[in-house]
Every structure is written in structure tokens, then in C-alpha cells.
Amino acid sequence: xxxxTQSPRHKVTETGTPxxxxxxxxxxxxxxxxxxxxxxxxxxxxxxxxGVKDTDKGEVSDGYSxxxxxxxxxxxxxxxxxxxxxxxxxxxxxxxxxxxxxxxGPGTRLTVL
Amino acid sequence: DQQVKQNSPSLxxxxxxxxxxxxxxxxxxxxxxxxxxxxxxxxxxxxxxxxSIKDKNEDGRFTxxxxxxxxxxxxxxxxxxxxxxxxxxxxxSLNTDKLIxxxxxxxxxxx
Numbered sequence: 001x002x003x004x005t006q007s008p009r010h011k012v013t014e015t016g017t018p019x020x021x022x023x024x025x026x027x028x029x030x031x032x033x034x035x036x037x038x039x040x041x042x043x044x045x046x047x048x049x050x051g052v053k054d055t056d057k058g059e060v061s062d063g064y065s066x067x068x069x070x071x072x073x074x075x076x077x078x079x080x081x082x083x084x085x086x087x088x089x090x091x092x093x094x095x096x097x098x099x100x101x102x103x104x105g106p107g108t109r110l111t112v113l
Numbered sequence: 114d115q116q117v118k119q120n121s122p123s124l125x126x127x128x129x130x131x132x133x134x135x136x137x138x139x140x141x142x143x144x145x146x147x148x149x150x151x152x153x154x155x156x157x158x159x160x161x162x163x164x165s166i167k168d169k170n171e172d173g174r175f176t177x178x179x180x181x182x183x184x185x186x187x188x189x190x191x192x193x194x195x196x197x198x199x200x201x202x203x204x205x206s207l208n209t210d211k212l213i214x215x216x217x218x219x220x221x222x223x224x
Binding site: 004031033035040041042043044045048050058090092094096097099100101102103104105106107 | 119158208212214215
């Protein structure tokens with residue numbers, strides 16, 4: 001299995017509070033991604049990174065920010081959580097341009113009350 | 114607008130039979146396709162892929178077929194086993210660093 005961990009694995013928070021999710025890889029891959037999974041929507045890209053300090057927006061980036069200060073860590077921040085951000089969040093690492101495959105972490109279940 | 118579509122949210126198949134999961138796409142420029150399998154409370158795991166220059170790729174019990182003229186992708190699992198019960202996502206790429214995923218199909222294999 002690809003060395004990807006996510007923390008926390010579960011979190012319950014209240015509307016309006018800031019939340020940071022962490023993704024850590026041991027594979028030294030350049031590309032990292034944050035997705036959310038919701039019923040009826042599959043996996044949707046929030047933000048991604050193509051190197052240290054190099055990030056870009058995905059399909060559903062509103063309300064989220066990211067940071068990547070080291071190759072191994074990719075942080076996703078909800079500045080002020082809303083109930084619509086209740087979801088399961090997955091981090092992935094990519095092997096592009098070698099292949100198009102991405103490898104996923106175990107996920108974080110976030111509930112915003 | 115959903116560029117990658119999995120129109121069947123669920124599929125139920127008897128053990129030993131063939132499972133066929135379907136995926137349609139709208140962008141003819143997609144050049145690489147992947148299937149992922151996801152168990153509850155786990156992250157998706159890569160299953161099999163195919164380049165647009167091929168029409169078939171096989172790996173053990175799993176075969177992916179690509180019909181470019183119909184913009185249609187299918188995953189065949191034969192024979193199906195109870196451990197294959199999971200949600201299956203198809204994904205497509207434009208030879209970029211990003212993937213576009215379908216909404217998933219839940220496969221249940223019963224004895």
C-alpha cells in the first residue's frame with residue numbers, strides 16, 4: 001500500500017469553527033490531491049498540489065484552502081465550517097507524468113453540526 | 114455537467130456469474146481511463162486502467178473494455194466473488210495530472 005495517512009480519521013465540529021485536515025505521505029510524490037465524497041456525486045476534487053508551495057483549485061474549492069510547505073504534508077483547511085461541508089475527505093498522491101494513477105488515503109469523516 | 118457518468122447506482126450479481134459495470138463519458142479527448150474499488154470506511158484502491166489507444170485490458174478476473182466511438186467504458190469481473198462487493202468508480206484523464214470521477218456503482222455479489 002502507498003504510504004498515505006490522514007488525520008484525524010473522524011471529527012465532529014460546530015458551524016463556524018476552523019478545521020484543518022492533514023495528509024502525510026512517505027512516497028516522495030510531487031502530486032497530492034484533496035477530494036470529497038458525497039452520495040450521488042462520487043469523488044470531487046477540492047484542491048491539488050504539484051509541488052511545495054504550488055497549489056491550484058479543483059472543482060469544489062469554495063470554502064477551502066490548502067497549504068504545502070513540505071513534500072510529505074498537504075493540509076486542507078476549512079476556514080469557517082458549514083453543514084454543507086459535512087463529508088468524507090480523501091487525500092491522494094499521484095504519479096503523473098509517469099502514470100495517471102492516484103493512490104488514496106483512508107479518509108477523514110467530518111461532521112459539521 | 115457530469116463528464117463521466119455511471120448511470121447504474123447499484124448492481125446485484127450471483128457469485129460465480131459475470132459482473133458488468135458501465136461508464137459513459139462525454140469528452141472524446143479523454144485519453145486514459147481507470148477503475149477504482151472502494152470498501153466502506155476505506156479509501157478507493159486502484160483496480161485497472163486502459164489507455165485510449167487500446168480497446169481491452171485484462172488483469173486476472175478483471176477486464177476493461179473501451180469503445181471510443183460510443184464513448185463507453187465497461188469493467189467485467191468474472192467469476193464474481195463475495196469479496197468483490199464494493200463501490201466501483203470509473204475515472205478519466207485528459208493526459209493531465211487530474212482525474213474526473215463518476216458517481217460510482219455499488220456491486221453486491223450474493224451466494
